[in-house]
Amino acid sequence: MFNVKKIREDFPMLKTTMEHQQLIYFDNAATTFKPQSVIDEVVNYYENECVNIHRGDYELSHTVSKKYDDTRKHVANFIGAKSEKEIVFTSGASESLNLIAQSFGLNNLKKGDVILTTEAEHASSILPWFNVAKKTGAVVEFIDMDNEGKMHLDDIKKSIHDKVKVVVVAHVSNVLGYVNPIKEISRLAHEVGAIMVCDGAQSVAHMPINVVDLDVDFFCFSAHKMLGPTGVGVLYGKYDKLNGMDPVLFGGGSNARFNMCGDVVLKQAPDKFESGTRNIEGILGFNKAIEYLESIGMDTVEKVERELYEYMMEKLKKMDNLILYNPNADTAIIAFNVKGIFAQDVAAYLSKFGIGVRAGNHCAKILLEVLGTNETLRASLYFYNTKEEIDKFIEVLSDITLEKTIDIYL
Ligand SMILES: Cc1ncc(COP(=O)(O)O)c(C=O)c1O
Missing domain, CATH: 3.40.640.10 (Type I PLP-dependent aspartate aminotransferase-like (Major domain))
Incomplete structure (x- = not known):
């Protein structure tokens, strides 16, 4: 039986803080955390x-x-x-x-x-x-x-x-x-x-x-x-x-x-x-x-990630300040932008709340031309992420404004 609480105990990085808060790591497509056994x-x-x-x-x-x-x-x-x-x-x-x-x-x-x-x-x-x-x-x-x-x-x-x-x-x-x-x-x-x-x-x-x-x-x-x-x-x-x-x-x-x-x-x-x-x-x-x-079993990994993706996507779809580039993705990678705010500024703002996502062209520079944008934000989930982490992410993202992203640099 998959038990995310128990799983999370195996990963020292999941106890790490960022900006004095529990790190919420949504950059798993870049690299994943390592269990203690590794x-x-x-x-x-x-x-x-x-x-x-x-x-x-x-x-x-x-x-x-x-x-x-x-x-x-x-x-x-x-x-x-x-x-x-x-x-x-x-x-x-x-x-x-x-x-x-x-x-x-x-x-x-x-x-x-x-x-x-x-x-x-x-x-x-x-x-x-x-x-x-x-x-x-x-x-x-x-x-x-x-x-x-x-x-x-x-x-x-x-x-x-x-x-x-x-x-x-x-x-x-x-x-x-x-x-x-x-x-x-x-x-x-x-x-x-x-x-x-x-x-x-x-x-x-x-x-x-x-x-x-x-x-x-x-x-x-x-x-x-x-x-x-x-x-x-x-x-x-x-x-x-x-x-x-x-x-x-x-x-x-x-x-x-x-x-x-x-x-x-x-x-x-x-x-x-x-x-x-x-x-x-x-x-x-x-x-x-x-x-x-x-x-864990790769079938379970796939299933758990699917559930997390659907939970997150359902919430993201309800937000009118976002552009979603892949609302029908097959895996737990979400590409998006916040309307009117530079992707890097959004990432820096999320970071203030302990949330790590990637912003940029993701080493696939030709694709962004196809999508008609210079850069996107990418949230990529793994089986050790939780719905509570997604809730926090949605809460911060719902509240973002251009002014607030400027404030973090002042
Ligand atoms: C689709 C894809 N191919 C290749 C690579 C390169 O992997 P690495 O940097 O581990 O060599 C990456 C890394 O992000 C990737 O996402």
């Missing part, structure tokens, strides 16, 4: 297990190596991958997305090939492919979306053609919270022989994921957005695709042998992509984060 695991590494892995011929190194390898299995299992060999540890979703573009993209695309994506993509997803396009002569094309920033299957069908070699689409938009029909997009991409790259940074923490069912070739995400430590990410790749790619980072741990002539024999995936000492403590902490999510 923090303890990271500290335990430094206090009791601080050795390198896969290199030491002594018991403790073997023990920590096994914990690292077990995390890979755990991640594979969590996202429904066929094998742990399909899981590469990186520093985050950004590195995972860049790795695909720099390796697969630069080596396989040529002039006239098409990279198909959307105007809603995060910078970490789209900029690596702009770079590939510039260097190879490939062209970036965009799937049409409606003026609410939503994609429809018909638009996707219209955009796919024989020249498309790569399709890059986020599972969930970090600005508007829509879930994109990835399974159908993968099918359409594969029909024309294109590979499907899915940015899962905003989905994997919030719903059950099965990469085999989605049939994506690559799926990327970050540990810190799903209760884990920063500096850890995952690149999932179907094994033949992953193993067929060259690494972009060379060094210790990734090769079987090399000689003076420069002949290098690389290991098989995933090892060939993990040169150098990894973020060991972060990866061990990540294992605990997944354990924590599993103890």
Whole structure:
């Protein structure tokens, strides 16, 4: 039985204050708080297990190596991958997305090939492919979306053609919270022989994921957005695709042998992509984060967030001082503005009441052009948020005026 009061006791940050008030944290799409079990695991590494892995011929190194390898299995299992060999540890979703573009993209695309994506993509997803396009002569094309920033299957069908070699689409938009029909997009991409790259940074923490069912070739995400430590990410790749790619980072741990002539024999995936000492403590902490999510159950996480979203949206819809950009979002991300007040000033005003939201373009600069605004506020919820927190947020937002936001700077 989900008990939010009990859950909240596991998160030290939920006891933190801001402006001398209990912090109300609605910026979970940026990063999430960490449960004590994750923090303890990271500290335990430094206090009791601080050795390198896969290199030491002594018991403790073997023990920590096994914990690292077990995390890979755990991640594979969590996202429904066929094998742990399909899981590469990186520093985050950004590195995972860049790795695909720099390796697969630069080596396989040529002039006239098409990279198909959307105007809603995060910078970490789209900029690596702009770079590939510039260097190879490939062209970036965009799937049409409606003026609410939503994609429809018909638009996707219209955009796919024989020249498309790569399709890059986020599972969930970090600005508007829509879930994109990835399974159908993968099918359409594969029909024309294109590979499907899915940015899962905003989905994997919030719903059950099965990469085999989605049939994506690559799926990327970050540990810190799903209760884990920063500096850890995952690149999932179907094994033949992953193993067929060259690494972009060379060094210790990734090769079987090399000689003076420069002949290098690389290991098989995933090892060939993990040169150098990894973020060991972060990866061990990540294992605990997944354990924590599993103890709640991803179906429950999704359901709890849905209830919170609907509770908040119902109240927001009744307020006439707001512009709501995604009143029909699929996840608990709410994009809005207060009429006549600069978004950053609204965020600063909310902060005076201990409420943390994000204001700006959310690294998806093209999307805001589609929405016809320079910036939005974003409230992003997680399962540890409460209806009481939402009530407080609504109370402060109902009372906001331009004059009051100016006053906070005086
Ligand atoms: C949709 C999406 N993709 C990629 C990223 C990049 O993640 P990271 O900064 O952890 O590498 C983010 C981060 O906000 C995101 O929201």
